[in-house]
Amino acid sequence: MAIAREPFADRFYRGLLRILPFDFRSEFGDDMEETFREQRAARARRGSAALLRMWWATIADIVRMAPREHVSVLAQDTRYALRMMRQNRAYTLAAVTILGLGIGANTSIFSVVNSVLLKPLPYTDGDGLMVIRQHGAKAGVDDMRFSVAEVNDYRRQNRTLSGLVEYHGMTFTLLGGQEPHRVRTGVVSANFFDLFGVKPLLGRTFQPDEEKPGAPPVLILSYEFWKTVERGDPKIIGRKYQMNDRVHVVIGVLPPIPQYPNENDVYMTTTSCPSRSSAGFIANRKSRMMSVFGRLKPGATAEQARADLAVVAKRMEQDNPDTYTSALGYGVSAAELRGELTHNARPVLLVLLGAAAFVLLIACANVANLILARMARREKELIIRTAMGAGSGRLLRQLLTESLIMALLAAGVGLGFAYLSLELLTKFAGEFTPRAREIAIDGWVLLFAVACASATTVVCGSLAALYARGNVARGLKENGNQAAPAARRSLVRSALIAAQVAFSYVLLVGAGLMVHSLIELQKVDPGFVPQRVFAVGFDLNWSKYREDSQYQSFSNRLLEKVRSQPGVLSAAVSSNYPMDPDLRGSFAVGLQVEGDARPASELPPVKSLRFATPDYFKTLGIPQVTGRTFLDSDGADSPPVAVINRALANRVWSREDPVGKRISLDGRNWFKIVGVVGDVKEFGPSHDTPYQVYGAIAQNPMYAGTLLVRTAGDPAAMTGLVRRALLDLDPETAIAHVETLEQARADSVSSPKIATRLFGLFAVLALVIAAVGIGSMLALWVRQRMREIGIRMALGARPADILHTVVRQGMVLVLVGLACGIGGALALTRLMQTLLFAVKPTDAATFAAATVLLPGAALLACYVPARRAARIDPQVALRCE
Amino acid sequence: MAESQGPLTAAMFNVMLALADGEKHGYAILKEVEEHTAGEVQLSTGTLYGIVKRLLAEGLIAEVRRRPAIENDDQRRRYYRLTDSGRQMAVAEAERMEKLIARARGKRLLKAFKPV
Numbered sequence: 001m002a003i004a005r006e007p008f009a010d011r012f013y014r015g016l017l018r019i020l021p022f023d024f025r026s027e028f029g030d031d032m033e034e035t036f037r038e039q040r041a042a043r044a045r046r047g048s049a050a051l052l053r054m055w056w057a058t059i060a061d062i063v064r065m066a067p068r069e070h071v072s073v074l075a076q077d078t079r080y081a082l083r084m085m086r087q088n089r090a091y092t093l094a095a096v097t098i099l100g101l102g103i104g105a106n107t108s109i110f111s112v113v114n115s116v117l118l119k120p121l122p123y124t125d126g127d128g129l130m131v132i133r134q135h136g137a138k139a140g141v142d143d144m145r146f147s148v149a150e151v152n153d154y155r156r157q158n159r160t161l162s163g164l165v166e167y168h169g170m171t172f173t174l175l176g177g178q179e180p181h182r183v184r185t186g187v188v189s190a191n192f193f194d195l196f197g198v199k200p201l202l203g204r205t206f207q208p209d210e211e212k213p214g215a216p217p218v219l220i221l222s223y224e225f226w227k228t229v230e231r232g233d234p235k236i237i238g239r240k241y242q243m244n245d246r247v248h249v250v251i252g253v254l255p256p257i258p259q260y261p262n263e264n265d266v267y268m269t270t271t272s273c274p275s276r277s278s279a280g281f282i283a284n285r286k287s288r289m290m291s292v293f294g295r296l297k298p299g300a301t302a303e304q305a306r307a308d309l310a311v312v313a314k315r316m317e318q319d320n321p322d323t324y325t326s327a328l329g330y331g332v333s334a335a336e337l338r339g340e341l342t343h344n345a346r347p348v349l350l351v352l353l354g355a356a357a358f359v360l361l362i363a364c365a366n367v368a369n370l371i372l373a374r375m376a377r378r379e380k381e382l383i384i385r386t387a388m389g390a391g392s393g394r395l396l397r398q399l400l401t402e403s404l405i406m407a408l409l410a411a412g413v414g415l416g417f418a419y420l421s422l423e424l425l426t427k428f429a430g431e432f433t434p435r436a437r438e439i440a441i442d443g444w445v446l447l448f449a450v451a452c453a454s455a456t457t458v459v460c461g462s463l464a465a466l467y468a469r470g471n472v473a474r475g476l477k478e479n480g481n482q483a484a485p486a487a488r489r490s491l492v493r494s495a496l497i498a499a500q501v502a503f504s505y506v507l508l509v510g511a512g513l514m515v516h517s518l519i520e521l522q523k524v525d526p527g528f529v530p531q532r533v534f535a536v537g538f539d540l541n542w543s544k545y546r547e548d549s550q551y552q553s554f555s556n557r558l559l560e561k562v563r564s565q566p567g568v569l570s571a572a573v574s575s576n577y578p579m580d581p582d583l584r585g586s587f588a589v590g591l592q593v594e595g596d597a598r599p600a601s602e603l604p605p606v607k608s609l610r611f612a613t614p615d616y617f618k619t620l621g622i623p624q625v626t627g628r629t630f631l632d633s634d635g636a637d638s639p640p641v642a643v644i645n646r647a648l649a650n651r652v653w654s655r656e657d658p659v660g661k662r663i664s665l666d667g668r669n670w671f672k673i674v675g676v677v678g679d680v681k682e683f684g685p686s687h688d689t690p691y692q693v694y695g696a697i698a699q700n701p702m703y704a705g706t707l708l709v710r711t712a713g714d715p716a717a718m719t720g721l722v723r724r725a726l727l728d729l730d731p732e733t734a735i736a737h738v739e740t741l742e743q744a745r746a747d748s749v750s751s752p753k754i755a756t757r758l759f760g761l762f763a764v765l766a767l768v769i770a771a772v773g774i775g776s777m778l779a780l781w782v783r784q785r786m787r788e789i790g791i792r793m794a795l796g797a798r799p800a801d802i803l804h805t806v807v808r809q810g811m812v813l814v815l816v817g818l819a820c821g822i823g824g825a826l827a828l829t830r831l832m833q834t835l836l837f838a839v840k841p842t843d844a845a846t847f848a849a850a851t852v853l854l855p856g857a858a859l860l861a862c863y864v865p866a867r868r869a870a871r872i873d874p875q876v877a878l879r880c881e
Numbered sequence: 882m883a884e885s886q887g888p889l890t891a892a893m894f895n896v897m898l899a900l901a902d903g904e905k906h907g908y909a910i911l912k913e914v915e916e917h918t919a920g921e922v923q924l925s926t927g928t929l930y931g932i933v934k935r936l937l938a939e940g941l942i943a944e945v946r947r948r949p950a951i952e953n954d955d956q957r958r959r960y961y962r963l964t965d966s967g968r969q970m971a972v973a974e975a976e977r978m979e980k981l982i983a984r985a986r987g988k989r990l991l992k993a994f995k996p997v
Contacts, residue, residue, distance in 0.1 A: 024934065027934070028933065031907055036926045042912070054925070057925040061927035061931075062927040069931075
């Protein structure tokens, strides 16, 4: 009899049944099809309307019942999984801890990546904000800032920006509180906050009238200043402060957002700043101090804005050939603010996220192995369940449910981890980006943790199922009792171990490179002796100090007073000091040499200018190379003198003696070089030594801003005394910060230090997880071969032979993993290039160290189960089978 | 494992009633329910097997291992019967309904005896 082709209706019905859970289908599917066939035949006899009604009811009912049936299977699986997890507490704890660490590392780093790199800027339509810069390419100046005339030219002549605002930072002394406050002040255009789209938390922002000449001064407070200094006083609006000899009224408080370009305590308009509003400053096109920001007009692109601004620049160049000389190489650039805020943080964060992902991969491989190991012990149960009709799909589902529950628990652990590390990470990210304060655990971070958990589930569950498929059928055929480990499972597990080793190796090399780089950084000679020196930054209330002589007399009295303190070896007053946190900014001015025929573009830009008293070099331990340093006789009435550093001397006067030459930084004031001193790493050990010029502070007394003291003993013990001496001399002096130079030096490498610690932590985690993984796999291997080992020992194998066999088992995998790891590390570490200082990504010493350390740890992990195997008593081993 | 998932629904009671006078396979149950309710209750296969699964899980019905005479049987058919606890449950349900009907009559919501 020929088999008739199955009618479409039946095939359709069978297809419909597929939306029901596998269990339900395998239980009732055939019966349902049969029943349906009879029902359909009966209805067809009653006419097509009845048939149609039946189809409708059938489809609707199955669609309706499918979700309920799925939930009921899930609930059943969950109950079962929880019961299994309760029964295997140690296993569950291990798996959840390992996955939790992996997910935690990722979630923590992701919370930073999310807030810093992914979230939109907290400004309204932040993508349209641009940073505009002028540069002098030929003079080597990246950012020469703007003068008032330049700001006005760009504001009036551009066609692509809907607004253009200026900013510069000042430090003023605020009176009116209990103690004088040195406040970081942002001096801005009236529409600055409107352009950024910042809405005040209290009060209002500036109005155009408040930037007109003669307008009464008003202030906006930053959120932090309002919170800490004014204790969040809700009635702050209208508060009056004395500043720069004028009364300033508070009109608003900013919300807690990252302040750009700098963190400030207060903001004022340009007309309230004494320097910015002075007629001389406004008139001079070369007096540059402001930064400029713009917002793109709707529809305008960054590219159009750049072309537009270049046209304005060209016009300015033509109109003012004296200002924009050919030697300057003048130009203008515009960059998107978003990129500017985060480009420093991007490489380090992405490298750390990559490292964290590796930790998670290792954790997954490890837990998959744990699952496999446990399945070996559950073999009997699984075989029985298969025999009783549980399909392989059903088993897969059960395994996935188990892994999912575990992964969700681990995600909880991971989120806890991320929450605890938030403060540390915020501090860390603060070294790279003002967006650090936005770091928080939000919905995206939660989603990420759950996504990590789900990915983990899929990886672990699928790996386990890979084994289940191949093995259960075989297990059924064998008696399931002494079933030798299936070749496939053994291969999967071996591959997992090798993968863990490979990933750990890559992380170890990465961490090793960071450590090596940090060591190199700390070996860098800063050019001065930071031990037992401290710096006190101070600001005199300038409204009382109008004359140079007043500053000079203050400096003299201060030094006299400090030097008389017991324990003070030497003291100096200067404008600032090496590795001063306030120093981080780009300063560069073109150098001019009297009688030098070379074009200006061949002379290097001076990137550090400091004014100091004669004892500055002695106090900091900066060596004198030739000539002399400053003398007490270099005063206001004697010819201006300068000391330069060795780098500048070599660059400009490679064969000649620079002493006696005359130089200028502005073309008006000329200094005679009297000596050369050693190079100092002014901006931290990872930065190049700048070309540096020192001037005598007695000839420029208004620059006095730092007191430097070298002590015989612990400098920390002296700071209080010195602080008091300063306030005794003038109680209206604002003390900005007190820090030892060792601290300043440590801070200059604090971000690589934290990055190294994080990376190192990840690598150690990876190493421990991998080593534990190898150890536990071998332990299982030994347990499964008790009988075999027993027989071999009964036949005369010595314990040492057994030890070797077991260790060899593990170490072969380790070596395979190591080989893959070396390849992986060579390929991946070059991504770390930007994070490394004086260390190549293929640094042989680091690779060698990791190549010794990893197998060493693995050997130790192998030794523990191997020793246990070697101690097996053959009689006991044989009897217990 | 018998676990109760709430009260009997009308459809469930109908299925149990269909099985009260002997074991039946799926389509036979559908047919009887439809005939006895004069076409008012028409179960779809999905609903029927949803109910079967639940009744099986609660131990109210059971699958019959012993099949009817071979000439009446189809290989794929599965037969179900009411278990003792199923029968008790059905009786209890019928009695509960009987009491309800009596009360409805007492309130004159229904006419007195009307032969079925």
